[in-house]
Amino acid sequence: MTQPDSPAPAATAAPADDRPYSPGLEGVLAGETALGRVDGANGRLIYRGYRIGDLVERGSYAAVANLLWTGEWDPRHRLPTGPIPGRVIDVLRALPTSAKPMDALRTAVSAWGATQDLLWPPTVEQARALTSFSPSALAAFVRIREGKAPIEPDPSLGLVEGFLYQLTGQPADPGTSRALDAYFIVGAEHGFNASTFTARVITSTRSDIASAVAGAIGTMKGPLHGGAPSEVVDQLAQVGSVEHAEQWLREALDRGERLMGFGHRVYRAYDPRAAALRKVAEAMEHRPDWLELAIAVEDVALRILAEKHPDRALKTNVEYYAAPVLQGVGLSPDLFPATFSLARHAGWTAHVLEQAADNRLIRPDVRYIGPAERDLPVG
Ligand code: COA
Numbered sequence: 250m251t252q253p254d255s256p257a258p259a260a261t262a263a264p265a266d267d268r269p270y271s272p273g274l275e276g277v278l279a280g281e282t283a284l285g286r287v288d289g290a291n292g293r294l295i296y297r298g299y300r301i302g303d304l305v306e307r308g309s310y311a312a313v314a315n316l317l318w319t320g321e322w323d324p325r326h327r328l329p330t331g332p333i334p335g336r337v338i339d340v341l342r343a344l345p346t347s348a349k350p351m352d353a354l355r356t357a358v359s360a361w362g363a364t365q366d367l368l369w370p371p372t373v374e375q376a377r378a379l380t381s382f383s384p385s386a387l388a389a390f391v392r393i394r395e396g397k398a399p400i401e402p403d404p405s406l407g408l409v410e411g412f413l414y415q416l417t418g419q420p421a422d423p424g425t426s427r428a429l430d431a432y433f434i435v436g437a438e439h440g441f442n443a444s445t446f447t448a449r450v451i452t453s454t455r456s457d458i459a460s461a462v463a464g465a466i467g468t469m470k471g472p473l474h475g476g477a478p479s480e481v482v483d484q485l486a487q488v489g490s491v492e493h494a495e496q497w498l499r500e501a502l503d504r505g506e507r508l509m510g511f512g513h514r515v516y517r518a519y520d521p522r523a524a525a526l527r528k529v530a531e532a533m534e535h536r537p538d539w540l541e542l543a544i545a546v547e548d549v550a551l552r553i554l555a556e557k558h559p560d561r562a563l564k565t566n567v568e569y570y571a572a573p574v575l576q577g578v579g580l581s582p583d584l585f586p587a588t589f590s591l592a593r594h595a596g597w598t599a600h601v602l603e604q605a606a607d608n609r610l611i612r613p614d615v616r617y618i619g620p621a622e623r624d625l626p627v628g
Contacts, residue, residue, distance in 0.1 A: 266616045275514065279441055279611075280449065284317055284599050287440040292518030292564075296438055305525045310408055310433035314380060314595035317438055318373045318602060330402040330411035331381035333357075333389055334364040338399060341386065346394040350387060350587035351475075355466040357386035362459025370605040371458040376598035379458055384408060384591050388415035391584070409433055412591070413578070421578075424534045429578045431529045432571060435522040436592030438599065440515070444468040444475070448597045452604040453611040465597045466590050475589050479582035480509040481543075481572040491545040498546075498553050508550050510569030517562040526570035533577045540573045 271277050286295045294301040297316055304313055311328035315321065340360040344353055361382055367375060389399035392415075400415045409430045413421035421429075439445070444465040451461040469475035488497045498508065513520060530540055547565055554563040575585050 268614075268616070270616055273514070279446065279613075280604075282440070282600070282603060283320075284596065284603060285438040285440055287515050289513070289515035289517055292516060292521050292524075294439070294521045301435060301521050302525050305431045305434050305529070308434060310430050310437065310592070310595070313434050313437050314377075314599075317595050317599035318376050328377065328381055328408045329404045329406060330385045330388075330408055330415060331378060332402060333382065333385050333399065334361065336364055337361050337386065338389060341390050341393055341399075344390070344393075348390075348394075349470075350390065350584050351466060351470045351590065353390040354383060354387050354587045354590055355463050355470070357390065358383060358459055358466060359463045361386070362457060362463065365459065367457035367459055369455050369457070371452070371461075371598075371601050373602065375458045376595075376602060379462060380594040380598055381408060383462075383594055384412035385415055387584075387587050387591060388412055391416055417579075422534075425578045428529050428533050428574055432526065432574050432578075432588075433592040435525055435567060436571075436589050438593075438596030442474065443471075444593065445597055445600050449600050449604045450611045452601045453608055455605075455608070458598060458601050461601045462594065462597050465593070469590050469593065470586065475586040478510070478568045478572040478575060478585040478589070481569055482539075482576065482582050484509050485539050485543055485546060485572075488542070488546055491542060491549075494546045494549045495553070498550055502553065502557060508554065510566055510572070511550060511554055512563040513566045516564060516566065519564045520566045522567035523565045523570050526567065526574055530570050530573040530577065533574070535577050535579070537573050537576045540577075543569070543573060 284297060286293075288294070296304060296313060297320060299308075299316070299322070308316075308324060309326075312322065312324050312326045314328060315323055315326040337357055337360045341353060341357060344356065348356075358379070361379070365375075365378075385399075385402050392399050397418075400418055402411055403414060406414055407426070407430070410421055410426045413426060413429065441449075447468040448461040448465040451464045452458075472480065484501075488494050501508065527544075530536055547569065551564065571585070571589070572582075575588060576582070580588060
């Protein structure tokens with residue numbers, strides 16, 4: 250054993266670590282799932298084998314969430330919004346009214362977790378309770394910041410109808426509910442995206458489902474993940490007209506900016522979620538008047554991106570057509586990321602269940618690129 254006053258052993262240079270490393274873990278297989286398959290090369294997305302386009306046309310968010318949690322397809326499955334514990338309302342009231350809705354939602358989920366007895370392993374009941382709580386919490390925050398009282402959930406309404414009712418105090422018309430429900434289906438699950446990976450890492454430590462979802466919301470808050478649809482609206486407002494599109498887009502790219510709603514880490518083909526939402530947007534009764542502009546600008550953007558990046562296919566992603574759907578159902582752009590998070594609850598919580606069912610602590614390795622071992626300076 251080395252004595253405290255004996256000289257330290259001579260530092261030996263660590264052998265070079267030449268194991269493969271992929272920045273951003275791009276292309277790395279980091280797990281297995283039976284929940285969803287994102288086929289980026291062919292632009293296809295399935296949930297437990299079912300095509301996303303079919304689920305949007307014939308399913309509901311409640312049925313899709315239940316499918317993800319249990320593997321069973323029950324088109325009659327119901328999922329109303331859930332109650333908000335009084336202490337969570339107190340926490341929401343304590344937030345500044347200027348708080349970002351994503352911060353409020355993340356805080357609400359964390360506070361909800363503190364009011365529950367969330368035992369390990371996580372259960373379908375926990376997943377259902379959290380997924381139905383969060384829309385009520387987001388709606389309550391919106392009302393509190395407007396100086397209004399939160400509205401109690403109506404158990405006779407579905408999750409999306411209930412969310413819209415608790416936001417506005419008015420029953421939503423069926424077309425509006427249906428459009429937002431389609432958006433929720435499309436947003437429910439998407440493989441090992443950054444927020445889902447976060448939820449799985451947290452679960453792998455045997456932490457609880459509320460911690461996993463609070464962490465996932467924090468991850469989704471970043472504009473590269475969940476912040477794009479509101480920026481799509483801003484970008485289209487700046488473009489202004491189809492005639493101006495070519496010049497505006499080229500100048501933005503020359504400034505090194507990214508076109509919001511384009512590009513994806515996995516998809517090299519047209520994002521099938523964008524295709525499904527474009528149909529929903531075009532069929533909406535109250536579609537925003539800039540939808541026609543969005544469709545025309547998309548063509549110009551795709552042409553310029555193909556010209557500038559001939560080696561990396563940059564296509565339209567889900568956020569581009571999420572923007573007109575969310576605006577068309579009457580949500581303000583600052584609510585877009587949090588609404589996306591509500592939709593993704595089904596997928597996050599299904600991944601929590603899947604991780605827990607066959608758990609191994611997720612703890613990858615890192616290549617050290619700092620200075621070689623050395624002595625502290627004397628004095
Ligand atoms: N507009 C312009 N250029 C883009 C672009 C976009 N939307 N997305 C990627 N690129 C360019 C990058 O600048 C990069 O160019 P370079 O090689 O000359 O530096 C190249 O394409 C590869 O980009 P990279 O950052 O490696 O791609 P990624 O896989 O890390 O990025 C996104 C994926 C989604 C983060 C990225 O496409 C993006 O920022 N899109 C805009 C934001 C958005 O719509 N997010 C919602 C995603 S669902």
